[in-house]
Amino acid sequence: MNLTHLDEKDRPKMVDVTAKDETVRTAVASGTIQMSQEAFDLIVSNQTKKGPVLQTAVIAAIQGAKQTSTLIPMCHPLMLTSVKVDVVELPNLPGFRLEVTAKLTGKTGVEMEALTGASVGLLTIYDMAKAIDKSMVISDVRLESKTGGKSGEFKR
Numbered sequence: 001m002n003l004t005h006l007d008e009k010d011r012p013k014m015v016d017v018t019a020k021d022e023t024v025r026t027a028v029a030s031g032t033i034q035m036s037q038e039a040f041d042l043i044v045s046n047q048t049k050k051g052p053v054l055q056t057a058v059i060a061a062i063q064g065a066k067q068t069s070t071l072i073p074m075c076h077p078l079m080l081t082s083v084k085v086d087v088v089e090l091p092n093l094p095g096f097r098l099e100v101t102a103k104l105t106g107k108t109g110v111e112m113e114a115l116t117g118a119s120v121g122l123l124t125i126y127d128m129a130k131a132i133d134k135s136m137v138i139s140d141v142r143l144e145s146k147t148g149g150k151s152g153e154f155k156r
Helices: 037-044 053-066 111-129
Strands: 023-034 082-090 095-106 137-147
Touching: 023 111, 037 095, 037 111, 053 082, 053 095, 053 111, 082 111, 095 111, 111 137
Parallel strands: none
Antiparallel strands: 023 095, 023 137, 082 095
C-alpha cells in the first residue's frame, strides 16, 4: 500500500485533491469522559465555578473541528458547512459522551474534523472540571461513520 502523504522520495506532502470530484461528505466521531460522581453532579446542575461546562464544550468542539488543519499538519483547510455536537449524559459511568457530526461539499473527507472536534470538546470538559476531579479519563475517541467520496460509506 502506498502512503499518500509521502512523495516519490519519501518526503512528507499534503495530498493533491485537485482532480477529485466534489461530493457531499459527512463524518461522525465520538468519545467519552468518565469522572467522579461529584464532578458529574456539579456539571449537570451547572454549579461548577468555571461556568456552563457542557455548553462551553459544545462551542469548543465546533471550534476544534474548524481548526483541524492548523493542528494536524497534512489536513486540508476545509470549508465546513455544518458541525453538530450532541452531549449525552452517562449517569451510570458517570460521565458524558460527545458526538460530533461534520459536513461539507468538497474534495476531501471530514473524518479528522469530526475526530478533532470530539477530542477538543472532551478536553474542554476536563479543563473546566479538573479542579473537582483530576482523575477523569477520556477514552474511546473514534470514527462512528462517514459518507461520501471515493471510499464510500463506513459505519462502525
